[in-house]
Amino acid sequence: MIRSYFPLALSVLLGLTRVALAQPGIGDLSNLTPGRTVAQNALWIENELTARFNSSKRVVVADIKGPATITMIHFAFPQSHIAAPPGPKLNRDLLLKIYWDGEKEPSVDCPLVDFFCDPAGMHEELTNALMNKRRGWNAYFPMPFRKSARVELVYDGPLAPGDLLWSRMPCYSYVMYRTLQEVPDTSGYFHASWRQETLLLGARDYVALDAKGKGKFVGWNVTVRQPGSPGYPVDENEKFFIDGEETASVEFQGLEDSFGFSWGFPESQSIFPMTGYFPFLKGACAYRLFLQDSISFEKSLRVAIGFGRREDPSFRKEYSKPGNRLQFSTTVYWYQTEPHAPLPAMPPAADRAPAPEDRFWPNLGGHIPSAEAFQRRGVKLEMLCGRPEKEVVFAAPGYAAAVRVGEPYDSFALPVYHCRSSKTEAEIEVTVPAHVEGTLRAYVIDADNFCGGRRQTVTIAGKSFGLIENFQDGRWLERHLTKQETADGKVSLRVKNEKPEANAVISIIEWVEKK
Numbered sequence: 433m434i435r436s437y438f439p440l441a442l443s444v445l446l447g448l449t450r451v452a453l454a455q456p457g458i459g460d461l462s463n464l465t466p467g468r469t470v471a472q473n474a475l476w477i478e479n480e481l482t483a484r485f486n487s488s489k490r491v492v493v494a495d496i497k498g499p500a501t502i503t504m505i506h507f508a509f510p511q512s513h514i515a516a517p518p519g520p521k522l523n524r525d526l527l528l529k530i531y532w533d534g535e536k537e538p539s540v541d542c543p544l545v546d547f548f549c550d551p552a553g554m555h556e557e558l559t560n561a562l563m564n565k566r567r568g569w570n571a572y573f574p575m576p577f578r579k580s581a582r583v584e585l586v587y588d589g590p591l592a593p594g595d596l597l598w599s600r601m602p603c604y605s606y607v608m609y610r611t612l613q614e615v616p617d618t619s620g621y622f623h624a625s626w627r628q629e630t631l632l633l634g635a636r637d638y639v640a641l642d643a644k645g646k647g648k649f650v651g652w653n654v655t656v657r658q659p660g661s662p663g664y665p666v667d668e669n670e671k672f673f674i675d676g677e678e679t680a681s682v683e684f685q686g687l688e689d690s691f692g693f694s695w696g697f698p699e700s701q702s703i704f705p706m707t708g709y710f711p712f713l714k715g716a717c718a719y720r721l722f723l724q725d726s727i728s729f730e731k732s733l734r735v736a737i738g739f740g741r742r743e744d745p746s747f748r749k750e751y752s753k754p755g756n757r758l759q760f761s762t763t764v765y766w767y768q769t770e771p772h773a774p775l776p777a778m779p780p781a782a783d784r785a786p787a788p789e790d791r792f793w794p795n796l797g798g799h800i801p802s803a804e805a806f807q808r809r810g811v812k813l814e815m816l817c818g819r820p821e822k823e824v825v826f827a828a829p830g831y832a833a834a835v836r837v838g839e840p841y842d843s844f845a846l847p848v849y850h851c852r853s854s855k856t857e858a859e860i861e862v863t864v865p866a867h868v869e870g871t872l873r874a875y876v877i878d879a880d881n882f883c884g885g886r887r888q889t890v891t892i893a894g895k896s897f898g899l900i901e902n903f904q905d906g907r908w909l910e911r912h913l914t915k916q917e918t919a920d921g922k923v924s925l926r927v928k929n930e931k932p933e934a935n936a937v938i939s940i941i942e943w944v945e946k947k
Contacts, residue, residue, distance in 0.1 A: 446655035457654075465704040467611045469503075470493035472496065475585075476508075476604040481864045485585075485601045488593050489873035494583040494607035494720075498533070502575035502609045505583070506569050507544065507602035520600060521552045524784040525589030532621045532770065533579040541775050543784060544569070544585065544602075549653045549719045551712060552786055561705040561721055562651070569602075573765065575622040576615045583607055589781045620647050620767030625775045630659070630787055631669065634752030637738030640762040647768025649727040649735065655761045656687065657715025661843050664715045664758065667697050667747055672727050673734040682727055685740060691718035713786060715759075735764065755791045755846030778856040791849065800825050812870070813862065813943040818842055818850035830865040833941060841937075848906065851877070851937040857928040858936050864943060866921040869914055874925060875940035877906035891926045892918055899930060906939075912946075 474483040476495035481487045496502075512519030528547050530540035540655050548569040549560065557657035558565045562572050575581070576759060585605075591597040629638055640652065649672070658664045670690040672682035684690030688697050692707035697718065701710035709718045727733065737760060739747050778784075806814055806826045813831040815824050818840040824833055835861040838852030852858050862872065872893075878886045887901045892911040898909065913923065929936035 443659065466576060466613055469608065469610050470500075471606045471608050474605045475602055485587065485593060485598045486595060489587045491585045492582060493585055493605045494581065494609075496577075496581040496607070496609055498577045498579045498581065499612045499615045499892075500577065500581070500609045500797075501570070501612060501615070502577075502581060502607060504606075504608040505571045506568060506606050508604040510601055511599045511603050513841060514567075515599075521553050522600070522602070524544045525587055525781040526601060527586040527588070529584045529586055530575070530624075531580075531582045531584075532577045535770065537774055538584075539772060539775075540624040541620055541778055542763050544622050546626050546653070546867040547624060549708075549717075549763075551653065551655045551717050551741075551761055551763075551908070554712065554773070555717075558708070558710075559703060560708060560719065561723065566635055572746075573576065573622055576612070576619045577621065578615050581609070621770055621772075622765075623647075623772060623929070624763060624765050626761070626763045626778075627776055628759065628779070628784065629681075630757050630759040632752050632756065633738060633758050634748035634750065634756075637671070637736040638758075638760045638762075639734065639736050640760075641733060641735040641764045641766070642773065643729070643733045643766060643768060644731070644773040645768045645771070646730050647701070647733070647766055648729065649722060649733055649764070649766045651721040651723075651765040652735075653717065653719035653763050654687075654691075654737070655712045655717045655759075656784070657713055657759050657785075658756065658791075659759055659787040659793055661709050662714055663843070665747065665751065666716075667739065668737050668742060669740040669743070671734075671736045671738065673732075673736070674727070674729045675731045675733075680736075682702075683740070687737070688716075688718070690719050693718075714789065733766070753845035755782065755849055757938060759787050761786075762827065792847075810945045811942050812945055813864075813941070815860070815941040816850055817852040817860070817938050817941065820850075830863075830868075830944060832863040834861050834863070835859075836861050838887075838938070844877070848875065848877050848879065848939050851939040853935045853937045854927070855929060855935050857926055858938055859927075860925045860938065860941055862923040862925060862943065864918050864921055864923060866919060868901050868918050869912075870918075871912045871940045871944045871946070872923055872925065873940075873944060874909045874927075874938060876900060876903055876909065876927070876937060877939050878902075878904045878937070879906075883931060885931075886934045886937065887930040888936040889928045889930060891924075891928070893923050 472494040473479055483491055485491060512521055522545055524543035526544045528542050528544040529538040531538050548563050548565055549558055550565050564570050594855045627640060631638060656664050666687040668685040668687045671680035673680050697709045697716050707720045803826060813825040814830040815833045817823060820842050835852060838854050840859035841853050874890060881904050888910055890897045890900055893913060897909050925935040927938045
């Protein structure tokens, strides 16, 4: 299969270069065309101290006079990557910036690893038509310029310049370029921009690019995840609004479909010349290069990810709820005329890291009341069933709860996002002081309307509440227990599934003393 893909990718790439820059294609290699191929080196110990991270957190790896076109950029792995044992991997602390023709603001501004389709530096190996990674990062985008090109690396992490920083940064780089007599008027300048945002996608779209001017979109890589949850939706549409249009003239219906897949992303990574996918934390990363079908624009291009206008309304409803925020990151590649619209401000290094696996990050509603708050209500025991951090969040002396049967689940929408579940019957055993009088309260919620709605029976200390159904908005069940009923200090709570294709769930248990 590799033999059939890569000649095609190579021919497309060479054709793109030839058309854009009037450069020779593979059939013209024997022609003695004007111009010279030149390489500029940096970062390695053979280079000047000013071109290494020993003395600065900002290094110019290439400063080139035009007219010319960059044909390849290479960065070697840091020394720490191949040490025994290996040190920290390169992450988003290091930025790649490229400036054309003396401009003050960069046309390329990305974490270096994300630029090479390696979001957050977590992937070991990748190969597509224009980039690859394996003990080094390499890019082959043609990048023409008329007056000058300056390629910089900027580290804004916590380390100071010196030997330790040098060991953790790319240890060597070269930028290959070809001098030209002139750059054709039809050639655009290469641009790349990185963004990351965590948002409620049901409320608004994620915007990956908002470009002004004349140009064409040639590719991107995208990550999607729902921090703290094992899954993520793929029902989002990818929308390209050209020249201010209100309805996108290019709109892919389904995240995975826009990258060449269907019915969700594959179970394992799939890497091809133009498209590819691999797992990213508990989410997904995918890339696509638009070499034969670049999306041209005359005035502007807005690229967004969001649910379609005719998508099932349940998606917007579900992903508008607190706790169902999605995190996207994107690196977008395009060519355009200058000047370009300012790229988004780059967040500090710490804010560029992927969000932690916490549904409440950053403090979205996971607050647990204090012991004093429970006591004011007369609560002696509070159990949040299925909560991953800690289920029994408050217990007065002599009170406890233990799961006898039931699996934890924590992916409902907030505020009650957790439960214990069972295909047959869940059971919780509550321990109380012997001969205590009080009320055992149980909260059940069918938050996801599973299989069209759960049906279950709930029994406390041997007495049933009968059939419980239509509890999508949640329901409290209470039973007052006498001193005689708690004589042995044990109270059993059982939840039995009455719908074979569904399951039984219990979310909150609390004991309230008699007032």
